[in-house]
Amino acid sequence: MTLQDLIDKVLGRQTASADTARQRLQLVLAHDRSDLNPELLEQMRKEILEVVSRYVEIDLSETDVSLETEDRVTALVANLPIRRTL
């Protein structure tokens, strides 16, 4: 975080549009590059959960399946917290 971000936050100002642009681009490119649309991603998320739930108990409220991209490499990142059974 920069000083500017902090001041903006304190004053409740909108973030600079370049930040918004960067975030939106990163998301849209992750989808473009993998040829996955949000709908397919959601379907995949459900199926992954289904499979994993057969083996362990997952905290459904905390799961996160998303695309991340860096250096032209896109990764599917699934974060599936396992519920403690004890």
Added chain:
Amino acid sequence: MSTTRTILICSGKGGVGKTTTTANLGISLARSGASTVVLDADFGLRNLDLLLGLENRIVYTAQEVLAETCRLEQALVKHKQEPNLSLLPAGNPRMLEWLTPKDMQAIVALLEERFDYVLIDCPAGIEDGFKNAAAAAREALVITTPEVAAVRDADRVIGLLNTQGISPVQLVLNRVRPKMMSSQEMLSVDDVTDILALPLLGLVFEDEQVIVSTNRGEPLTLSDGGSPAARAYSNIAGRLQGEDIPLMDPAKLRRGLRAKMRELMQTKIF
């Protein structure tokens, strides 16, 4: 194998500066002594002749050369002030169908026999026009502006260039507005290079002189020094030829107290 550098100048999105870049690089390279040809592959809507001031001198195109109704020398339009530079339109605006990747390869092979640089001005889009233009390219410059739509389209094109094995692919960032960048209302140079993961060959500022030079049909690099965009383009030509020329820093343009304040505001605090 020829040592000719055959470079595709492409962008995906239209109107971001492909033709302007082709014209200025062509002149710059020619001025430095390299024999250079600019091939207008955007022949449906051709503009390169206008930007170079050669619109009244085109008689033949690559089409007639391939059909053997004229010789290559007859179709090449030599630039008056810069005789090391020639223009060849790939086709005629009235005949939109003839060009295939094979035709492109055939014409480029002829050009590679006699030129050091072949610059191919690509049409916008990623459809057939792009694919034909790219068919004979060995390397590429991707032109983009610091705007979301242009960067997104550039990314698509980079993906296609990669699958065609075209390399190196380098980036030119056009229409940079240092003021907007420093107030963070425009994607920064780092943002764009990080997102696209390409080496930056150069950046060109937004510059009114680009329009003036277009009006005249005299690319900015035709005269010495001059405007920021003129310097940017001749630097890009230098780097293309392997010279080690430092990149301009948009932030350095804005000195004084306000710039210092801005810098302070951008220091990372945690």
